[in-house]
Amino acid sequence: MLSCVAQHACSACSFMDVGLRSLRYFLTVAEEENISRAAERLHIAQPALSRRMSDLESQMGISLFVRTGRSIRLTFAGQHFLTQARDLISRLDRIFESVRELDGQQSKELRVGYVPSMSSRILPEVLKEMRRACPWIRVTLFDLDTSSMVKGLADGDLGAALLVRIPGTPLRGIDYHEITRHSPCVVMSTGHPLSARDELDVAEITGFPIVVFCRKGYPEHHRWLEGIFGRPNQMKIQTECDSVASMLAMVESGEGVAVVQEGFESLSPGLVVARPIRNAVAHRFSFGIACRSRESSPELQELVRLVIASAGKSGSFGSVS
Template identity: 30%
Template sequence: MELRVLRYFLMVVNERNISRAAEKLHVSQPTISRQLKDLEDELGVTLFVRGSRSIDLTEAGEYFATQARQIVVLADKAVANVNQTQELTGSIMIGSAEAPMMTTVAQAIARLAVSAPQVHVGIYSTDANEVHSRLNAGVFDFGVVMEPIAKDDMDFINLPGTTAWGLLVRQDSPLAQKHAISADDLVDQRIVMPQQHGSIDYLANWLGASDRELNVVATYNLLYNASIMVDAGVGATLCLDGIINTASSDLRFIPLAPRLEAKSSLIWPKHTPLSPAATAFLRALRSLLPSNH
């Protein structure tokens, strides 16, 4: 089993598409397909479930992706440590929920671009559920998630700043005239809810009663799409402030009362060695944090 084949495999895991993986690797699609088939034959397991448009990992594939990522990271780290004079290169993939606190992460990326210009950073916008899954599969190096979320199997850094939960409504909604939204205001509304389990539990606790149920007509994982549903009249969306710019739009964000704040964290798997590029990013991020953070 060669490192080159593991890199092919991990690129396909990341892209979920052989054609895109082949394009990024600058090799032919038949080459990738043949190498993956040889790898499955060598291991004696099926790594992928191949669909018409994308491919997904089997349970064995999820496990092997985690192990393969660690092997490649260790190999890259060993090479970098042997040749300290070589300019730092590599790539970092960050899976991120939509959060205003991404500002600190963006500043760290900018600082890294100065100290290590050959390192490429990719941002993949998704929800915390997929961030967790892809971190464990070795696809993401880091994740940015909204609290509360279970972090028992993760190392983490709490990012500075907070934002507030509120309701995104159309300007012609009766609620648009309010300065704050109470739990009672939501009872008769058509609600579009976030999909993240931690957020759902957090909001349920804010409602203040176990038997209080909302009329949830749709769910979302990216707020931009949810804002389109609000604009189309599907319902009002429970969401975080500072993500959708409502200026010059037909939408209005109204905070919840009592105020419900949200924080975010940068997370990465425990006991998984970081690549030199990922270590450099983490160093850049920590340099931006307050001394007591």
């Protein structure tokens, strides 16, 4: 049995010694069924081609041809080998071509603005699929507010942006692809007095301290809140936060409630709860991906496609209607 294993290993090693050029020569000989014609087509001497085919048979340990006078035909094993060799050469050609294309592609940077609270569910999957689809693209992320992202797109500093669009916000010169729409809700600690209610009026919220994002970094958040509450002085702002993490920490500790988008509570399961705001349909906002108008690079189109597809799978905190 050991001798059989050794013989099989030897055969495998011999097969690995078969060169790609020998396989291409074999295909030509099989197609021409004549060594002279094949040698002429390959621009090599007939004796050299004959030796190459004999060496191929010796390396494989099988007869590939039946020689009858000046013509040759394939044995049964030769016919099977022809099918496999054609498939192998075809696959190798495709591999070589794709590598050449990739080598010709210089590494590019795609700068993408994003809002963490809305993008956290979809970005990991999008980035993974983007690396797979466009390995020559290096995606660089920038945590920015909506106004900074819009300016970055207009100035060409950003290629795309995952942003929040407040109703009435103009996006001139920008193509916007809506992914979801979100209704406002109130997020609070699990033991907060308002957590006993199923739904809240705006007037009920004004009696409690509110945690908001800082105006300088998130002006669109304040415009949205002012639309909900009517006047800024109706809000008892307890603290301004510079990030989602700091807002969650303040809410979890009971320092105040936060008026944010539905689904925000899933960022801190078990520690905070959310309650919808009654009659707040007019204050729903949109989340989507934006890029400059007439910007149609294949890489950017792929990013837009992946974002929309990933948001559809994850639910992304909302719904489109």
